[in-house]
Amino acid sequence: MKLAFTLSSLALATSFALSASESLQFKDVFDFKYAKSSQLSEQGNLLAFSATPYRGNSEGQVYTLNNKALLATIERGTSPVINKNEKWVAFTVKPDLLTRESASKDKKKKLKNDLSLVNSETGKVITFERVEDFVISNDGNWLAYRTEVKKKDEAKNDKKADKKAKEKDDKDAKLKADKKDKVYTLNIVNLANEQQHSIENVLTYAIAPSSTQLVVSQVSKEGDKNAISQIALPNFAMSSLFTEPGVVANKLVWHPTNDMLALSVGNYVNDDKRRREHSLYLWQSENNQLKQIETPIENWFIGKTANLKWSETGERLYFETRPMLSAKIEKKKYKAQNDLFDYDVIRDQKGLKVWHHKDAEIKPREIQQWNEKNKNRHYQAVFHLNSGKAVQLETEQVTDVRLHTEKQFLLGYSNKPHLHKIMYDGFFADYYAVDTKTGNSVKISENTRARPTLSPNGQFAAYFDKGQVQLKSLKNAKLNAITKGIRATFGDDQHDYPSEQPGYGFAGWSSDSNTLYVYDKYDIWAFDVNTQQGARLTHGYKSETRYRVKSLDKNKLSFDLNDTLLLSSFNLDNKQTGVAKLNLANNQLEQVLTGEARFDLVKKAKNADTLIYTRQSYHEFPDFWLSDTSLSTSTKLTNLNPQKENFAWASKPELVEYKGFDGEDLQGVLIKPAGYKKGDKVPVVIYFYRYMSQRMYDFPKMELNHRPNFPMFTSNGYAIFLPDIRFEIGHPGKSSTQTMINAAQKLIDMGVADKDKIGLQGHSWAGYQSAFMVTQTDMFKAVVSGAPVSNMTSAYSGIRLKSGLARQFQYETGQSRIGKDLFEGLDLYIENSPVFFADKVNTPIMIMFGDKDGAVPWQEGIQYYLALRRAGKDVIFLQYEGEPHHLKKFPNQVDFSIRMMEYFDHHLKGKPAPKWMQNGVPFEKE
16 A cells, blocks of 8 residues: 655645744743653563754653553653563653752763653553663663762762872872773662662672672772672672773673673773773683683774674674884973973973974874874774674774774775875875784775675675776776666766766665666666666656665665665655665566655664654654554554644645756745735845755754754744755855856746845855955845855965864865866956955855854954955854864854744844944943
8 A cells, every 4th residue: 555645635734834824933942842862662562762952951751652652751851771581661851950050160071960761561660860871671570770979969968089099099099090981889679679779989890691690890999909890690600701900991892692701801900091901801601701802803802992793693703903002102391400401301391292294184184083092092903703803994004994894805905005106185085995803905996985885795896986886806806897888877867066977876785696786866776786787676767756775774784685674765857755665576666655745764663563753844743653664554643733823834835946056957945925825025045055855854953053044034934945055076066156146036027036135145165255246246245154255365374273174175076166276277266266256246245154263264254354354244143162063062053043033034024233233242240
């Protein structure tokens, strides 16, 4: 049965918006809730999530799916966890919003969360206070959680005494724990009778799959009583695995099905945590055997931050190693009179970073990568349980693998040979096929932006290059362009960057590795790797529908020939997003969710045919729906925002067609104000970036940030327009300006837009475009430009502070689309820089920046502001203190949203300008 949601089925939601009379206000946005951290139980009987408002306290919700009912709600419940046998749903309960917001910085750090457990059979709730972390056993009989040793009031009374004692202990202790290794009391709770057993000074702990035991690592103040111990359940008998002074287990990871524990064991006797060697052990509880796993490469070691992870089946243990580090260099210090005049001692106190033209990376990037990746970089290895062999997968040559715990062959890559080039030409890497059984690697491609796909048997790889899909045999290195001669579009025909055209990607491989599934613009193709012949499995090109596989099983390796695949179907013409099914046995395609809406598959139960999806449109919130993979029947589960029906929302969105700068057909989404009557000419705010028409059926984000809240505007008399923009390489400013003029003129010609009441709002790349457009045209009556680049000549050799990358790649081959370096294309950099044409601006403009912007230097906004100010133009600059590229602090989000509305209200509606717009706001120091 096909579920067709057409205009008639959505008419009810639309009628609410048209008949409601209440205009949306900023305070109303606060109340809209979204489902966060959703969890579907493995057997498909429970759904849990946190219903989180934009401003307010979250509410944990648990649904029983067999009767499709809400079982329980947990006030302030967040981050749900469902235990393996579905007996309990746990929520972390945060302090209420007022407590968090009113607490001082110091007190905020001391706030603790509670833990609430919902019994899925009875709905009964058990709550535990001040919980640091927790684990529930697979059988649901046991809870282990850590909490502070002392209660808050006791800790306050003993604060001074504790401080003095700690200072003495730290001074005298020989085996101090690392500063961030915090120990707590572990409480073990029998959930049948709620009786507890406590163990002091626990750093790490883990409950076995059998639920009959757990292992803990205890750390004492002086380190002499450190121990790693096994605790039997239910009698709490304790036996030691390791008891030497200073011993510590940083990782404890049980096998997925057996009571076999992998543990990483170190010792605080080495107080240099980066160079401290850890040993990897496997402990079999059944016979109490402890086996050490040696690192595959001699003189490599396992560090503190190394991760441990079992494969789904438990046949492999993935761990991490690293090369031995050079000895720590101790800086000389002033200790004697002569040191004050010793060059070596003096120079060791310097603050210096040397930038050299031969450096692979510029210093900010080198520092960022050191802090984020390289300081504690480890390399992936694997231990095969059956063979007892450890294999190194990542090396200093193949620095990274895309880890899939169930695959034998992994895609490896490294960008090390291309670090210098990345600074100005974008991201490149060399790619390899890595065998998890042997660690051997075979090079697939090098110096490429295109990421390959690797067959399950490791014998073939495919990637897009030179306008075609290339199939490579890794046995003989033979390369074939398998899409050559096929009348289909395999390269992205919307790619308007000065770089190589990418392909549309790959759906995957057959289990026998004989078939490669490839995407073209619309369809899925199956290519036989032996004959290299291709067959089109879908026929979306006929209706301009794009089909893509939706995988809801992260452990699925490949496709069996009798699989039925779930697909997303997106119509490029009408923008409807649906769901289809493709039977690989007979290539039969069936549309199962379709209509004037957007459908998205969310989750499938691991061990059951239970499926959760959402349906949405501009007027319908994406609530959860329950079905199975047949999608023949569905039930709506949630109704998170019933208050939406109280507001005048908007008229039904419609697609508008117009021409791009070069005559290309483009589309935009026009959302007329609530209660719009044909013939009305209304103020319009145009929000844009690049392609926007795909948002035709998106429910608008109910939040306040760097962009307009669409319903806030459409509920208060504005139309919103979301146009597609295309760019000409070398001339992004002029081409986007002409496209925008064409789009705005279409609204005027339709009789919708008042030609004297059209405003622009864009952020980042669109902030640049809007800042440039007003140097070329007076068509727009007000502009709000967020984080714009205004001077490409200065920005070109600037640094993206968050990533540490030089900005040169962005201009030569990236988003700014100049296509040349500064020296070869100086005229283009000037042509596309708004600051050089500030004297031509006649449109009021408001510029917004965070002064900690890590993507665009906020000085770019200052340059444009000063140029406009010097030219006597109407300009306002909003500097939000401590903010990054997008506003993160709630007060600033609200403030900017209000000012943006006031700005457009004045310039597009003629409302009186508030004082801050008339005269600014004087600086006053508190």
